[in-house]
Amino acid sequence: AEDELDERIRAAKATLGEHVVVLGHFYQREEVIQHADYVGDSFQLANAALERPEAEAIVFCGVHFMAETADLLSRPEQAVILPNLAAGCSMADMADIDQVEDCWEQLADVLGPLDAADETGRVPVIPVTYMNSSAAIKGFVGRHGGIVCTSSNAETVLEWAFERGHRVLFFPDQHLGRNTAKAMGVPLEQMPMWNPRRPFGGSSAEQLVDSRVILWHGFCSVHRRFTVDQIEQARAEHPGVRVIVHPECPMEVVDAADEAGSTDYIRRAIDGATQPTTFAIGTEINLVRRLAAQYPQHEIFCLDPVVCPCSTMYRIHPGYLAWVLEELVAGRTPNRIQVASDVAAPARVALERMLAAKP
Ligand code: 13P
Numbered sequence: 001a002e003d004e005l006d007e008r009i010r011a012a013k014a015t016l017g018e019h020v021v022v023l024g025h026f027y028q029r030e031e032v033i034q035h036a037d038y039v040g041d042s043f044q045l046a047n048a049a050l051e052r053p054e055a056e057a058i059v060f061c062g063v064h065f066m067a068e069t070a071d072l073l074s075r076p077e078q079a080v081i082l083p084n085l086a087a088g089c090s091m092a093d094m095a096d097i098d099q100v101e102d103c104w105e106q107l108a109d110v111l112g113p114l115d116a117a118d119e120t121g122r123v124p125v126i127p128v129t130y131m132n133s134s135a136a137i138k139g140f141v142g143r144h145g146g147i148v149c150t151s152s153n154a155e156t157v158l159e160w161a162f163e164r165g166h167r168v169l170f171f172p173d174q175h176l177g178r179n180t181a182k183a184m185g186v187p188l189e190q191m192p193m194w195n196p197r198r199p200f201g202g203s204s205a206e207q208l209v210d211s212r213v214i215l216w217h218g219f220c221s222v223h224r225r226f227t228v229d230q231i232e233q234a235r236a237e238h239p240g241v242r243v244i245v246h247p248e249c250p251m252e253v254v255d256a257a258d259e260a261g262s263t264d265y266i267r268r269a270i271d272g273a274t275q276p277t278t279f280a281i282g283t284e285i286n287l288v289r290r291l292a293a294q295y296p297q298h299e300i301f302c303l304d305p306v307v308c309p310c311s312t313m314y315r316i317h318p319g320y321l322a323w324v325l326e327e328l329v330a331g332r333t334p335n336r337i338q339v340a341s342d343v344a345a346p347a348r349v350a351l352e353r354m355l356a357a358k359p
């Protein structure tokens with residue numbers, strides 16, 4: 001049945017030719033990736049959508065927030081299609097727009113009017129959202145002078161934000177926020193957490209006033225599984241091992257690793273190794289397995305011995321890819337992701353600030 005699906009996907013793509021572009025995130029399974037015209041991390045794929053302005057359909061093999069981002073950055077005539085609408089991201093769902101609006105109001109009670117700059121030209125707080133968030137959240141950020149970041153440019157984006165504000169409200173991923181700010185020298189005691197389920201985020205007024213980065217209580221269920229014990233075990237069993245983890249991992253894990261970086265950082269680190277090397281990787285299993293197959297001169301394994309796929313990325317089954325491509329051949333546009341225009345305009349502002357902030 002797999003061969004038959006491959007055949008159907010190939011045939012539909014051949015018929016559609018230049019009219020369609022298929023994008024595949026690094027975490028997609030091999031059966032999907034083999035049909036992708038572009039493979040990359042979330043930042044690269046956002047740019048890939050821009051590189052094919054003539055394609056009428058962009059089939060995004062990734063999760064919902066990535067397809068929304070592609071819709072924001074592509075031409076209005078281009079249809080962005082998510083092969084399975086149930087492919088969300090549990091971390092993105094942890095920051096809901098009502099909770100963020102509520103947090104913003106409560107922060108204003110402590111910090112004063114949030115959009116008013118003082119004599120230094122800076123406002124009390126700049127909101128920064130990780131790419132892994134809904135378009136509604138990106139729109140919120142755009143309306144309040146804020147910006148989007150990905151795991152490959154989080155430090156550059158935080159610098160941008162600190163030039164314009166005394167502190168940052170960072171959501172949804174506490175780990176990326178904490179790991180990035182810590183690497184920039186922000187002390188942990190100046191990073192209170194905002195838990196949307198607790199009154200006042202569970203923080204005191206003093207903590208918020210003294211803060212540099214207010215962290216949202218969100219996390220990735222795949223990356224939080226990695227532990228310091230796994231790193232110690234890898235080092236004991238493989239002397240000389242190079243441990244690289246994604247910055248969505250908890251701080252202790254990032255601190256214990258040799259390096260931390262985005263999915264593309266991990267790929268480039270392996271690609272650049274000139275001597276045969278053992279790599280222990282702390283990120284999603286489909287990417288780790290693909291890298292192990294692509295670089296047989298190295299030994300590459302996942303830190304977590306129990307397979308840890310991103311279950312929502314995995315919802316893009318090749319059967320859905322075949323189905324959407326065949327629908328396109330038939331002149332229909334299934335599973336189109338379209339961000340409402342009132343949200344799209346400010347969300348685009350926040351994304352464009354990020355694209356311009358990139359060094
Ligand atoms: P990248 O930005 O590194 O592609 O990561 C996206 C993601 O969802 C990681 O969990």
Ligand code: SF4
Pocket residue numbers: 063088089090091092132220221222223284310311312313
């Ligand atoms: Fe979301 Fe984590 Fe999956 Fe990335 S790996 S899409 S952050 S759930």
